[in-house]
Amino acid sequence: MHADKKRIIIKVGTSTLTAGTSKLHLPQITALAQQLAELIKRGDQVALVSSGAIAVGRERLGYPALPKSIPAKQMLAAIGQPRLMNVYEQIFDIYGLKVAQVLLTREDISDRKRYINARNTLESLLEQGVVPVVNENDTVATDEIRIGDNDNLSALVANLVEADLLVILTDQEGIYTANPSRSKDAQLIREVRGAEIPKEIWEAAGGSQNGLGTGGMHTKLQAAEIARRSGTEVVIASGLEPQILQRLVDGEALGTRIYAVVDKLESRKRFMLAGAVPRAGIRIDAGAAAALSEGGSLLPVGISEAYGKFERGDIVRVKDPAGKDCAIGLVNYACEDVKKITGKRSSEIESLLGFAYGDEVIHHNNMTLLG
Ligand code: GLU
Numbered sequence: 259m260h261a262d263k264k265r266i267i268i269k270v271g272t273s274t275l276t277a278g279t280s281k282l283h284l285p286q287i288t289a290l291a292q293q294l295a296e297l298i299k300r301g302d303q304v305a306l307v308s309s310g311a312i313a314v315g316r317e318r319l320g321y322p323a324l325p326k327s328i329p330a331k332q333m334l335a336a337i338g339q340p341r342l343m344n345v346y347e348q349i350f351d352i353y354g355l356k357v358a359q360v361l362l363t364r365e366d367i368s369d370r371k372r373y374i375n376a377r378n379t380l381e382s383l384l385e386q387g388v389v390p391v392v393n394e395n396d397t398v399a400t401d402e403i404r405i406g407d408n409d410n411l412s413a414l415v416a417n418l419v420e421a422d423l424l425v426i427l428t429d430q431e432g433i434y435t436a437n438p439s440r441s442k443d444a445q446l447i448r449e450v451r452g453a454e455i456p457k458e459i460w461e462a463a464g465g466s467q468n469g470l471g472t473g474g475m476h477t478k479l480q481a482a483e484i485a486r487r488s489g490t491e492v493v494i495a496s497g498l499e500p501q502i503l504q505r506l507v508d509g510e511a512l513g514t515r516i517y518a519v520v521d522k523l524e525s526r527k528r529f530m531l532a533g534a535v536p537r538a539g540i541r542i543d544a545g546a547a548a549a550l551s552e553g554g555s556l557l558p559v560g561i562s563e564a565y566g567k568f569e570r571g572d573i574v575r576v577k578d579p580a581g582k583d584c585a586i587g588l589v590n591y592a593c594e595d596v597k598k599i600t601g602k603r604s605s606e607i608e609s610l611l612g613f614a615y616g617d618e619v620i621h622h623n624n625m626t627l628l629g
Contacts, residue, residue: 263301264422264507265384267490268294269412269481273429274497275310281317282310282342286497287349293503294389295353302507303384305419306357307392307412308346314338328400335396346391356388361395363403367414370571374588374624378616380419381623413481416490420522424485425506426478427497432514433475435462450516455483482516488529489522491515527626530573530586538566539575540589540596540619547578550585551627555618557604564596570615576625587625590615 270290277283290306297304312331315338316322324330339361346357360380366372383390392415394405405411409426416424430438431446435458438444447459463475475494482492493506495513506512520528542550546560556576568574569592576585591599591611596619598610604617 263303265303265419266297266503266507267305267307267412267416267419267421267424268503269307269408269424269426270309270497271408271428272309272313274427275308276313277498278429280313280321282314282345284345284349287345288352289500290497291346291350291353291355293501294350295355296504297507298355298387298389303387305380305384305390305392305415305421306346307408307415308342309393309408310342311335311338311393311396314342314345332397332399339393339396342393343391350389356386358383358388358390360390360392362392362405362411362415363395363399364405365403366395367418370569372571373418374571374590377418377588377624378590378621380415381621384419407477409477409481410484413484413490416485417488420488420526421485421490422522423507424481424490424492425503426481426492426494427502428475428478428494429496429498430475431496431499431512432494433459433463433479447514448511450482450514453519455479455516486516486518487520487525489518489520489525491518523626527586527628530588530626533573534586535566535568535572535574538568538572538593539577539583540564541577541581542579542584544579547584550576550622550625553622555622556585556587556620556625557617558596558599558602558607558619559604561596561600561619564593564600566593568593570595574620576620583628585620585625585627587620589620590624591619 275282277286294304312334315334318337318341343359350357362376366376380390394411412424433447434444435447436444450459463479478494485492493513493515495502495506540561541563542560543562546556550556568589570590572589574589575583578584595611599607602610608614
């Protein structure tokens, strides 16, 4: 990606998609698609985190009286999600955009194998200029594995793909010092900086609830807190404001902007170092060490030895011929498989292992250089 091009996650809630009504508001979705197309045209990579499955399911069934139970909601999501995707598919197509459905649960992010699968798939989609439309996999997400609200999901997605910016669109202009519908002194909080989000802001965001969506301002602020700690800047703003995305990306002071507390690369490095598998790693030759330092991926041909115990999706250290840790990253193959392909060409992976997860043992997108 070009230096000033950004990777942006946009979260739209049910209230934005329905424009506050009980059904999808197609002009609103059209406006969203048109704005995303503009961003992609200028070279940004964009993913959408979209709610609305349950609301659309309810609309499709003609608003039945249902118990408030999880199975009832899962049923509605199962009905609504394909219809929601169908609407996205058709409207985004007007602007020449391709969409992809990505349904996640908490396990997909906490389990190391699923984490790397989700991450690699999202990476590939973003690099192709396709818009991943992410939602929670509501039909299988029971209490234990649910993320529960799409605000937090959007923060996890921002972490997963190391986004520059997370825009949480809602039906309010941002976070206010008090409830704006009750207090006329309520003021929009324009920005939040510093290591901690001040207590007053947490309090100001407390308890605000809207109709069909799950999250209030509080979950939005929680999401912002997660995202900013891994280097993503967050803006909470009104999805009803015209051309909101361009204006935000251009730096216009709209909504509540919450600055990141760490640099993205620094955050990746800390994450990798904290999670590295002990007493395991990969030794590489001088050619591979040079390739890595120039931004290349680690290919089997440059490996001289894999040692210790690691699985696909684990974080492992990479040692140069002098025995120094030169990189660390998420590995695409388990140790025993790396042993079988050590020194071989990537084109031989499939025949040697009987399967292939790609040419790279560690992709450069999943790696941090050390030293
Ligand atoms: N996943 C839910 C849906 O698509 C929405 C959750 C939320 O609004 O936070 O209906």
